[in-house]
Amino acid sequence: MLHSSTHLTPPGGRRPAWRAALCALVLTTAGSGALAAAAPSPAVAVGGHGPHNRACSAGDRPRVPGAARQQAACLDELTTAGTVASGHTDPADYAGLTPKDLPTPSGVPGTQIDGYFPDTSTTNTNHGWNHDAQFVIRLPDHWNGGLVVAGTPGNREQYANDRAISDWVLARGYAYAATDKGNTGLAFYRDGARPGDAIAEWNTRLTQLTRAARTVVEERYGKPPSRTIATGISNGGYLVRWQLENHPELYDGGVDWEGTLWTSKGPGLLTFLPPALRAYPLYAAGGPGAEEAQEAMHAAGYPAGSEFLWPYHYTTYWDLTQRLYREELDPGYDGATEAGTPFCASGTPGCDADYDYGARPRAVHRAVDRIALTGRIGKPLITLQGTLDVLLPIGRDGDVYARMVREAGRGPLLRYYRIEGGTHTDSLVDAFPDRLRPMTPCHHAAFTALERWLAGEGRPPAGHTVPRPADADRTSPLTECPLG
Structure with missing residues (x-):
């Protein structure tokens, strides 16, 4: 049954206490106080769109194959410039992941589909569904022919990438899909019958969503996506690596933003x-x-x-x-x-x-x-990680994975950029602006470099350490990250 609006807060208007603790999850959780999660910044206004819903036409409502439940809304604004007010995102899901002054694009009307696939776990309380394997699919009216799919960082829910990734790719004309990975919250490990089941499900859920989203895109626009790109942060970056190793046929390439490394012998x-x-x-x-x-x-x-x-x-x-x-x-x-x-x-x-x-x-x-990476990627991948990442130290993570890819004979498919002064959580830049640089603009730069690579417009620069600008003002690092 399709509805024109959604409600992210359970009846009574109170979020469960454990969900409040997840406000700044990346791999686990971020704290409060001086480094409290940043609120969304004011929108960069484009046009006169308001946050209200538009009536959906029949052509705007493709079915999501395999979904146990779905509901669609035709919106005047698919970015957080409108979805916060209309209730089609959850700011607590992405709090703490981006700098507080990161610009928010706007002017992207289209269709949003929320729903879930069959699952037995119930940690995700969005929409009052109490059901995991939830997803969001966004279909802009003005489509560029591409699809971006993402898994969430940490143990967050499906809206966690909305400010860091969804807003930006929607403004570029991409369709966008994201999954909660099949389990959420601090007790995610309770999902499954044997050790490793919960993390293994993350991989199958992103594969499932990618297949479904490609079908939805074809139904909505009358042709399949010309380009499908996987991207994600932290645990979401791990998913990008795993997908390109295990299901390269589904993607044209990926951008891995400080993905988590799992190897059977370590490090990890x-x-x-x-x-x-x-x-x-x-x-x-x-x-x-x-x-x-x-x-x-x-x-x-x-x-x-x-x-x-x-x-x-x-x-x-x-x-x-x-x-x-x-x-x-x-x-x-x-x-x-x-x-x-x-x-x-x-x-x-x-x-x-x-x-x-x-x-x-x-x-x-x-x-x-069962969840380990091998380095045997099958499609182009750009990986970036900050040199001051102290949740996943770069010498035990990004450096190691780059070496694994080379040793697997897949080096030509990889570009690896070490971002000087970057750390795992971009909100920390607000607390240490003179020592850290935000990673979000570097993700944008990597993404556009991948676009050119896939279009045959030139290979990205060889992997290297991207220096932190010594004379940058306070605003340019929020929008610029030249890869060289």
């Missing part, structure tokens, strides 16, 4: 987070052992010069990320305890600070094998 989250959890408290305490602890942090992959980011990441990211993803892949480590003991001291029984992935049973490694 479960190899570089425990050393940080052991060493950082000693470093922060000062006194005897602090210098050695700092050296241990550097040896674990956290680069010299990133120390100013460590306090925030310790309290907000490292501990929670380790516990949640270890529970997903190795629930037996701490016995009956679910997702570990927060901020436990090294030496405490079952403490994640002492986790040793290499010493765990083969069954744990088999669980990681």
Whole structure:
């Protein structure tokens, strides 16, 4: 049954407390206080479109194959310049992912389809559906022939990329589709029957959505997309890598924005987070052992010069990320305890600070094998990561994946850009504007470079470190990131 409007807040107008905790999830969750999630910036007005719905015509309402439920709305504005007011996005889903002053494009009328595929888990409460495998598909009236598909960062829901990705690609004329990956929230690891099931579902859900969205596009516009591009941030970047390795036939290329690396032998989250959890408290305490602890942090992959980011990441990211993803892949480590003991001291029984992935049973490694990357991409990929990423340290993530691609003989299909001064969460640029640069404009630059590559208009520059402009003003880094 199709409806002309949606409601993202459950009846009664209150969001469950656990969802409030997800406001700034990237891999896990971001905190409040000085680094609180940024509110959407004022829209860059184009034309006189208001946020109200238009009546859908029959031709605007293609069916989503395989969907158990869907509802369509014809909108005067598909970007967050209008969807915030009309209720067709959820600002809490993308809070904290972009700089607060990032411009918002507007002037994109079209059709939005919300719905879900059959699923048994119920963590996603959007629309009051209490049903996972939710998706959003946006079809602009003025289409450029392309389709962009995305999976969400962290354990967020389907609107998480709306400000960072959807707004921008819609303004360029692309159709856009995104999925919640099939499970959401801090207890995502409860989904599935065996270790690794929840993360494995992320991959199948993006494949499912891509196939469905390509059919929807063809029905809506009368021809299939001439170009299908996968892109995403963090866990969403991991999905791009996995899709181009396992289903290259569905895509023309992809842009991986600091994707999470999973390898059966390491490195990965479960190899570089425990050393940080052991060493950082000693470093922060000062006194005897602090210098050695700092050296241990550097040896674990956290680069010299990133120390100013460590306090925030310790309290907000490292501990929670380790516990949640270890529970997903190795629930037996701490016995009956679910997702570990927060901020436990090294030496405490079952403490994640002492986790040793290499010493765990083969069954744990088999669980990681199910989601592991190989580097065997089958279509052009542009990867970018910040040199000051201290959630996924670049020397243990992007650098390693680039090497994997080359060793797999797929180097000509990859361009890898190390963004000097970039970090994992763009909202941190608002707190440290003199030390960090936003990654969002670099994603835009990578995306346009991929467009030219796919169009045969020239290969992007060879992979390199993109320097942070020494003399940039406060606004140009929000819109510019020359790749060289």
